[in-house]
Amino acid sequence: MREQGSVFMPRFDSSGLVTAVAIDRTSGRLLMLAHMNADAIARTRETGFAHFWSRSRGRLWMKGESSGHVLRVIEIRVDCDQDALELTVEAAGPACHTMAQSCFYRRIAADGSLERVGND
Numbered sequence: 001m002r003e004q005g006s007v008f009m010p011r012f013d014s015s016g017l018v019t020a021v022a023i024d025r026t027s028g029r030l031l032m033l034a035h036m037n038a039d040a041i042a043r044t045r046e047t048g049f050a051h052f053w054s055r056s057r058g059r060l061w062m063k064g065e066s067s068g069h070v071l072r073v074i075e076i077r078v079d080c081d082q083d084a085l086e087l088t089v090e091a092a093g094p095a096c097h098t099m100a101q102s103c104f105y106r107r108i109a110a111d112g113s114l115e116r117v118g119n120d
Helices: 038-047
Strands: 018-024 030-036 051-054 059-062 071-078 084-091 106-108 114-116
Touching (some): 030 051, 038 059, 038 071
16 A cells, blocks of 8 residues: 555654655756655645754754745655655755755765765
């Protein structure tokens, strides 16, 4: 039922969360990874803007609520066992709090150090 059915039944972890990634609608680029609880999913679906559960702050938050760099959600997809979500979004500015376009702006080099990649 969960893996091939048509009923949305998120499989939350022991903390009541599912992993969510935001993908840029135009480029297909992975912008960020966050977590959503049932309230975050409901608020996202109600408003059309990405809401997440902040594990560090211990509260629900809308992406861009202070910066204005909101993520307008175009589509939400769920993986096969419903424990992860993919949000296709239009970003109103950088997705990362460091002001990089994506939170994934560094790679691990052969020597183990981090180096910036792309045009972030």
